[in-house]
Amino acid sequence: MRKRLVLFVIAFAISAGVGFWFVWQRPVSVTTAAVERGSAVELVYATGYVEPEHPVIVSSRATAPVAAVLVNEGDPVARGQPLVQLDDSEQHALLAQAAADAQGKTLAERRVTTLYAEGWVTRAARDEAVAAAKAARASSSALSARLDQMTVRAGISGVVLKREVEPGDLATPGKELLQLGDPASARITATVDERDIIRVHVGQVALLSADAFPGKVIRGRVYEITPGGDPTQRAFRVRIHVEDAISLPFGLTLEVNIVVNEHQKALLVPTGAVIAGRVWLVRDHRVQPRMVGTGITGTDKTEIASGLQAGDIVVVNPSAGLREGDRVRP
Incomplete structure (x- = not known):
């Protein structure tokens, strides 16, 4: 009986050892x-938007009511094209009055000059008539130039980005009427966190994407970093030129990844x-x-x-x- 018990204990120990070894060795x-x-590739992430490299603010050089706005947002325009027509009725009246005055004084100048040549009037009278005629003609020319200012024209060829004027508004010098931009000189302005800006340098490649172009990666290159950051946003502005800027509409937002390191x-x-x-x-x-x-x-x-x-x-x-x-x- 005792021998059988010893054999049982030995068998149990062997089984336990085998089981432990199996569990321990199980992969x-x-x-x-x-x-x-x-x-x-190490990237710096930012968000950006498309804007004109040189936006042009259109304003009037004269104070007058707006008679008509000749363009809308998105319209293409050519340099010198009329954009806004101001009410020029007063200028027409003043110009007609000045032209009549210039004509009368020019005739008087001729008569006095003829009489002076014949010895009938003094030199002082001749000089006074000549000066009066010149002043009248100069006033007429000035009013003619001012009349031309009643038509506000485009300073560049491009498209109308913003329209801030309607007929009946009062145009004043310095007040924005329209904003123009040239699609051929578009750029991307990206906002880079101040923690990352030290790793961004001019000449680095930028990879851009937009929801408007799913699956498309637009390549660009950093060409300018603003020297001063925005303390409110704690960020800096980075300017990027892209290879096909003309196909990107102004105002389009993009995701920007700037390649700052690559092995x-x-x-x-x-x-x-x-x-x-x-x-x-x-x-x-x-x-x-x-x-x-x-x-x-x-x-x-x-x-x-x-x-x-x-x-x-x-x-x-x-x-x-x-x-x-x-x-x-x-």
């Missing part, structure tokens, strides 16, 4: 990825494989920790600067319970 299921080569043929692993500067390297179905140096880090991929080689297998999103030497099953 842990993990997700793995191979270290690969590719481009590592070709870099070693890349999924970002989830790197935890506190360490990866789990898979060798012969077992894992071992490996400290690595990292470079450019993105949401999907992380550049490995040291510690790994192309083709190495690493664990992605390793569990907290993973230990050195654990058997794993990819």
Whole structure:
């Protein structure tokens, strides 16, 4: 009886040992990825919009009621084209009066000049008549030029971006009536966070996208960074030229990614494989920790600067319970 009990205990111990060994040796299921080569790109994200590089504000040089507005927003215009007609009835009356006065004084000038040549009037009388005629003609010319100002014309060729005037409004010098812009010289103004602006430099490539052009990436290049930031928004304005600016409507908003760093043929692993500067390297179905140096880090991929080689297998999103030497099953 005692011998049978001893045999039972020995058999139980062996079974328990075998079971423990099986559990301990059972592979842990993990997700793995191979270290690969590719481009590592560091981007600065911003939002931007399309605007004319040199917007032109149209205003009147005279104070007068608006008689007619000859263009609407979006209309193409040519340099010198009439845009706004002001009420010029008063100017026409003043010009007619001045022209009549100039004509009369010019005739008087001729008569006095003839009489002076014949010795009938003094030199002083002749000079007075000549001066009066010149002043009348100058006044008529000035009123004629002022009459021309009653028609507000385009200073550039482009399109009407904004219309801020309606017939009946009072136009005054300095008051904005219209805004013009040239689509051929459009630019993108991007707002970059002040934490990122130090990494942005003139000449860097910018990749732009818009909901209006799904799936299309528009390439541009940074050409200007404003020296002063906006303390309210805590941001700086960055100007970008694009290759095909004429196809972008003014006011269109865009997502802007400025390429501030790029490494070709870099070693890349999924970002989830790197935890506190360490990866789990898979060798012969077992894992071992490996400290690595990292470079450019993105949401999907992380550049490995040291510690790994192309083709190495690493664990992605390793569990907290993973230990050195654990058997794993990819």
